[in-house]
Amino acid sequence: MAGDFMDNRGRGEARSAIPSIHPEGRKYALICFGLSLIAAVLAWETIAWPLAFLSLCILAFFRDPERVVPRGDNLLVSPADGTVTQIAEVEPPLELRGEDGGLGRAPVTRISIYLSVFDVHINRSPCAGTIVAMNYMPGKFVNAELDKASDENERQHLLIMRGDGVVVGMTQIAGLVSRRIVPFVKPGDIVAAGQRIGLIRFGSRVDLYLPAGTSPQVLMGQRVIAGETVLGRLGETVTLEGVQQ
Structure with missing residues (x-):
């Protein structure tokens, strides 16, 4: 969870999680996925599958993982x-x-x-x-x-x-x-x-x-x-x- 204190003496709890997607990317992924669904309904598979893959690429591009920021005034x-x-x-x-x-x-x-x-x-x-x-x-x-x-x-x-x-x-x-x-x-x-x-x-x-x-x-x-x-x-x-x- 963001805000947890970590140090180099083993304090803190590391978690593995799927990165969140920034809102800037969600709308583009939804549009692309919606177009892929429309293409699938119309049996345009040669277009549907590439669009579905593109929507996954967009989600990956806009991923927003948590980071552990080192503390130090300098x-x-x-x-x-x-x-x-x-x-x-x-x-x-x-x-x-x-x-x-x-x-x-x-x-x-x-x-x-x-x-x-x-x-x-x-x-x-x-x-x-x-x-x-x-x-x-x-x-x-x-x-x-x-x-x-x-x-x-x-x-x-x-x-x-x-x-x-x-x-x-x-x-x-x-x-x-x-x-x-x-x-x-x-x-x-x-x-x-x-x-x-x-x-x-x-x-x-x-x-x-x-x-x-x-x-x-x-x-x-x-x-x-x-x-x-x-x-x-x-x-x-x-x-x-x-x-x-």
Whole structure:
């Protein structure tokens, strides 16, 4: 059950359960399944079966599993499920710089997470804090794995201010297939670390901008889980190395 306390000393109770389906996906699955039933009644089996299968795929895409969020004032958790495809020092986007309370112009570390159509597409807050800004930008729908997607694709920028005044930026980016970013929060909302804050429909990318003095705790090519995988620890600049095998 959501809200149960877990720790690394065996306290808490792990449960296995079928993930719930987010309401955004239920209506599409019902429409698709309804069309498959109509096709079946009309004996159009070549259409009915593919539509029934498609409805199951839609349910799988919009699944919304519970997550166990690690607790720690200095932790930044992954905002998305997927694969780390880029770790780079970049200037923050103009929309995240802000004149007051933004990331500024100095280069920061950006971690880019690519979400395939098989990943969970519910995005979560990387830390606890207040949503101080949200900027939606219309744009193109090029492959979200490309670097230029951060500047050219349809995207939504968010700034989250922690209780200590540290600001964390993230960007939801629509991909080649996706066509809509759905926010669950608005400016002024107070969010918890790992809280659901939005979703992106079908294949996309999420960028997380680490505050100054914070280095990534993940590696290129690593799989991460929204709300669970620690991407950074504020104030720590330890270099990580790994071997792909």
